[in-house]
Amino acid sequence: MRTIRVGLIGLGTVGSGVIEILGRHREDFRRRAGVDIELARFADRNTARFADLGLAAEACSDDAQALIDDPSLDVIIELIGGTGIARDVVLKSLASGKSVVTANKALMATSGEEVMVAAEASGVDIRFEASVGGGIPIIEPLKHSLTSNEIVTVMGIVNGTTNYMLTRMADDGLDYDTVLAEAQARGFAEADPTADVDGHDAAAKIAILASIAFNSRVVMSQVPTEGIRSLSPADIAYAREMGSTIKLLAIARRTDSGVDIRVHPTMIRTSHPLASVNGVYNAIYVVGDSVGETMFFGEGAGSLPAASAVVGDLIEVARRIQSGSAPTVGCTCTEVLPLRDIADLETGYYIRLEVADKPGVLAAVASVFGAHEVSIASVIQKRAEEGVAEIVYVTHCAREASVRSALSEIEALDVVSRTAAVIRVEDI
Amino acid sequence: MRTIRVGLIGLGTVGSGVIEILGRHREDFRRRAGVDIELARFADRNTARFADLGLAAEACSDDAQALIDDPSLDVIIELIGGTGIARDVVLKSLASGKSVVTANKALMATSGEEVMVAAEASGVDIRFEASVGGGIPIIEPLKHSLTSNEIVTVMGIVNGTTNYMLTRMADDGLDYDTVLAEAQARGFAEADPTADVDGHDAAAKIAILASIAFNSRVVMSQVPTEGIRSLSPADIAYAREMGSTIKLLAIARRTDSGVDIRVHPTMIRTSHPLASVNGVYNAIYVVGDSVGETMFFGEGAGSLPAASAVVGDLIEVARRIQSGSAPTVGCTCTEVLPLRDIADLETGYYIRLEVADKPGVLAAVASVFGAHEVSIASVIQKRAEEGVAEIVYVTHCAREASVRSALSEIEALDVVSRTAAVIRVEDI
Known part of the structure; x- marks a missing residue:
């Protein structure tokens, strides 16, 4: 069994969780998963963290580049966050032939395709389970x-x-x-x-x-x-x-x-x-x-749950390297689907209006909804205070653009003070 | 991309779901997962199913062995169920160098280790996601x-x-x-x-x-x-x-x-x-x-949910074969943990007794529980009918053996008709 050498960049909350899990379970992973994982080098700009985490000085650096350039490392864990330095670190690590595990949602949500394509081009893994839902496997x-x-x-x-x-x-x-x-x-x-x-x-x-x-x-x-x-x-x-x-x-x-x-x-x-x-x-x-x-x-958050996902990814990468095989899943972007404009959304709407407490208000509002083909499923009317009433509508499935147009007209009615809330309803 | 040839044995509810999913998505799997999966041969004792499922006669057999012996097949899907023929089919398929996907909970719950060791010895996969929780990935x-x-x-x-x-x-x-x-x-x-x-x-x-x-x-x-x-x-x-x-x-x-x-x-x-x-x-x-x-x-059940798990496993096996790599996870039985006797269980207990509607019953029962170190968290007493009352106890955490001994003594009390229910309580 060869030792998989890992460089950990970013020693904040999740990073300290990763150190804790490997400290506790490295031997278990050898036995149960058949992989030996060593956190070999660490980088953080805040060098005070090295001593706080009990890390050997010679394994630590304030410069991520030193880890990226180290040919003895198999995997980089990127826990810097954000889309600036983190993106550089991830792309350079991948280009240097290292697999990358990251918890970086901002990066994956902005440059996900670029990063996955880079990993595929280098024949290495990019894994990001911790970027969504903390430790939840999703x-x-x-x-x-x-x-x-x-x-x-x-x-x-x-x-x-x-x-x-x-x-x-x-x-x-x-x-x-x-x-x-x-x-x-x-x-x-x-x-x-x-x-x-x-x-x-x-x-x-x-x-x-x-x-x-x-x-x-x-x-x-x-x-x-x-x-x-x-x-x-x-x-x-x-x-x-x-x-x-x-x-x-x-x-x-x-x-x-x-x-x-x-x-x-x-x-x-x-x-x-x-x-x-x-x-x-x-x-x-x-x-x-x-x-x-x-x-x-x-x-969905917290040091150990997020680190659970990071280390889970790390074990998968280690198993793959240990077996000498190539990653089996590369970039997942095989389709190009259009995005639907939210104006075209069709769903239910909960709408709360503040209106004058006068006869005829319901009829006036209903007629505007009707004109915009917004059909009402239920209405509750309550008197909020002297002269002011509150009406709560729930619509049947309606088009967002129609609801918005109807509300513009409704807000212009003399008897309507304001739209106090519009909340979309699922599963109607 | 080479075509992964699959033999499907057992054409019941789940088998027909597998045929449906591959019929619907084979092209999608080529594009999205990079694997081409062909359901090449089918076996079932009930040969009437072949025509019902629209399968070509030449691809069908009433003999599972014909598929096991076919060197052109990469994977066998075993959906016979049970621990008799199914065990033979799985072990022979593995021995012949074919990976196996199964939904067979009885087999995995009785001969799981044997099957996993056999797969590992042949350097092939055994996958059984559908054996628990239908389509739920667990x-x-x-x-x-x-x-x-x-x-x-x-x-x-x-x-x-x-x-x-x-x-x-x-x-x-x-x-x-x-x-x-x-x-x-x-x-x-x-x-x-x-x-x-x-x-x-x-x-x-x-x-x-x-x-x-x-x-x-x-x-x-x-x-x-x-x-x-x-x-x-x-x-x-x-x-x-x-x-x-x-x-x-x-x-x-x-x-x-x-x-x-x-x-x-x-x-x-x-x-x-x-x-x-x-x-x-x-x-x-x-x-x-x-x-x-x-x-x-x-x-947790149903044709398509269970087939979803079977085909999910099949795609993983196909990806692995396609990439030319060996399975990375073999037998998971790396530890030998003892099983704890249920007599040693410590949990809460909900206990419903039918008793005579007389003074002194609560005290008599309480004294027996006390003698067995079963501590009571709550008691509800209700009159069920003339002369008969019902007492419901919830205990603090107690040892199963102590609760059972206490109940034997309690049932022997003159004033107690019977123990109507004992239900363990979690999360107390």
Whole structure:
């Protein structure tokens, strides 16, 4: 058994988890998986981390290039993150004939095809299971066990921060600002929560999932994205009354008119498998033409869960090198599917209007919806305060563009104060 | 690209699904997975199936041996089932240098090690994803993505028939006989439901899962197994009152004193990820030392879901043959862990007694539990009818042997009519 020598670049949260797992299980991996993996060299700009992690000084460098240039290394683990230096490190490592394992969602969601093509050209592996869903096996099942399917839908709760916040809002009736402060205090949200609460993190992940599932490249900038900032406890309470719950879903569907992909708060029935995924947990729901509905659930973040996926990838690369064989799965982008404009989306809509508490309002609004061929499935009207009423509509399946046009007209009605919320409804 | 030639033995439900998937997607697999797979020959004793499935007569045989002896075949798919002829077919196919894909849980749960060793000796693959959980990817994630973990727990709802029945009992207050008749009428249960309702099917599946997860062989005859025949609507209703639900769980745990493995109706909290898995769905919950909690959910049976797993395995074998490389994962039985006697199990117990409606009963029973060091967490007493009361206990964590001894003594008390139910409680 030859020793597979690994260079680890980036010694943050996930990197320290990788060191911990290999420290604990290296001997087990020799016995159980038939591979001997040595974390041989480490690089980080923050050189204080070397001593903190108990690493031998001679194995450490503040320069990633030193590892890339080391011909004795078989694999580079890239845990720098982002699309700048990380992209350089990954491409140069691949070009030097080293396989790469990364947890970098931003990189894979922007330059995934470039990176996979580079790996294929060099005859090495690029693996990125940790880029989506932390430790949950999802990229590998999509590339392997589920290859027998035409995947129809990939839809998930892929951001633990916002799922924690929405769970707290739903369970305890708290408002957005309160739960954000709590999530920050508990370490579930960053000081600048933008990437999470505005949905960008989820957009990167669904771009990766859709690319693999549909064998066609989607990059994160192509994903229409709405976050959870404007969600109010009122909408969460109405959803509950209707037997539904609101989750920040990342959705990708294969349709006859192209890939429908988007991230937004979504109302789903409480009986849906994703509805009971609470707290910081993640889950990815996949529908295939043969397998039907499946779901993959687990911890979407954290040092050890993410490191579990990184080391899982590393063991696969090591097994492949050990056996002397070439990678069997290269770039997955074998198709070029168009993306469907979100204006063409057809789904249900939950719409909450603030209106004057006067006779005739319902009729006036109904006539505008009707003119735009938006058919209403249910209406709840409540008096909010003196002279002001709240009307909550749920539509049948309607075209996004029609709903938007109807709402523009409705907002222009004298009796309508404002559109307080528009939330798409799945599974109607 | 060379064509991978496959012999399919057994043309029942799953076999016809395999033919359907390859008929629909062969060209997609060439493009997306880079492999060309031809179902070249078919065998079944029931020769009427050949014409029903539209197969060319010259590709069909009533003799499996003809396919095993055909040197032009690369892979055999064994879908005969059972441990007799199927074992012969699998072992002979492997010995002849063919890789084998099977959905045969009975075979893998009794002769798994023999089969895996035979495959390794011949340098070919044996794959059996479809043997557990239908189309749900679980064997592959355990062998690959999750290899980085020491798996602590594998626990699942792995029998759709009984889960459908328990869901109906819980949702609609129906009794066992009614839901069994309904399940039979709807095609979810067989005319002889023994394998499902007595837990044998689940025992085979957990033996396979535990063997892979713990790298140590467990065979199905070693799994203490209780089915659902004696479950009453009363227990399901009490469970609900306590914020719990009852599921037929197949449980395997790595403990300091060996592998704890068993199948029985189990009370779990409604917040547990497995509690909301309803109807014919299956789910396998896995806890690893790094990944934490994960769960894999989907359809556990049916022609296309099971065929999805078979064809997924087939594509992997084809990729491996196409690349000219050797299998990277052989027999997983690298450890020899002892099995823990169920008498040594320590868990919570739900116990329902029918007793005389007299003063002093609670004290008498409590004193016996106390003498056996079984500590009670909660008690509910209800009058069932004139002179008869029902007492429901939930214990703290207690030793199985102690609970059994205590119950023998309690049943001998004058005031106790019978033990109406004993159900183990998880997650206490």
